[in-house]
Amino acid sequence: MAPELLLKQGKNQYAQLALELFSQFAEVKPYESPQERLRQRNAWVIDAKARYSHEWESAGVIEGELMPEEIGNVLALRQTQNHELGLSVAQQLQSLESLIDQANTAEGNLSEADLKAAVTRGQQRAVMLYQAELQAELQTINSLKQRRMGGGQP
Known part of the structure; x- marks a missing residue:
């Protein structure tokens, strides 16, 4: 997921990156089957994460010089766990939506x-x-x- 800092400029204004992502997502071709539509959207998300990961790798990370290494390691571990948990929830949600469609x-x-x-x-x-x-x-x-x-x- 992209950090909010890279997606918003102020309270009600989106950043250029957010506008690009919205535009690209809108171009994902709709399919008649809900399962295929969901598969295409998930594939787009994975692709977008790979393409833009360099832009948000360091966003929200506190400079290492300002904090002890242990705290930085704990924060990195927490971010990794949160990311993995988010992916797990997304997969479970996709399975649930597929079951509901069936x-x-x-x-x-x-x-x-x-x-x-x-x-x-x-x-x-x-x-x-x-x-x-x-x-x-x-x-x-x-x-x-x-x-x-x-x-x-x-």
Whole structure:
């Protein structure tokens, strides 16, 4: 992550570096798949960190001559731990977002399948009712014709 000192100039004004980063990030091509979009964005972040790391390597670091070496080592260790923790959280967040996308897709597919099943059941009931009605009608007509022709004998 870039130090805030390199990204902001004053309270509400961004530095040139921040404007460049925003502009470059906006150029990341959107993909239809949320997973692919997330993968592309994460790849851009990794690439940007590599390209700009020289600009923020020393930002926020206190001059070594002004403090004892032990304190400098502790600060460096803390910064490394914070950076690693941030990367871990980002990876976990990416996994969670991917899981949420998969759940949403599965839920949408399930709803579609449920709707299709309901339509099919309705069609099946309509066919069965019509078949029963038609059979009863044909039997009744046949029975009445036989009575009329045969004098009531089936």
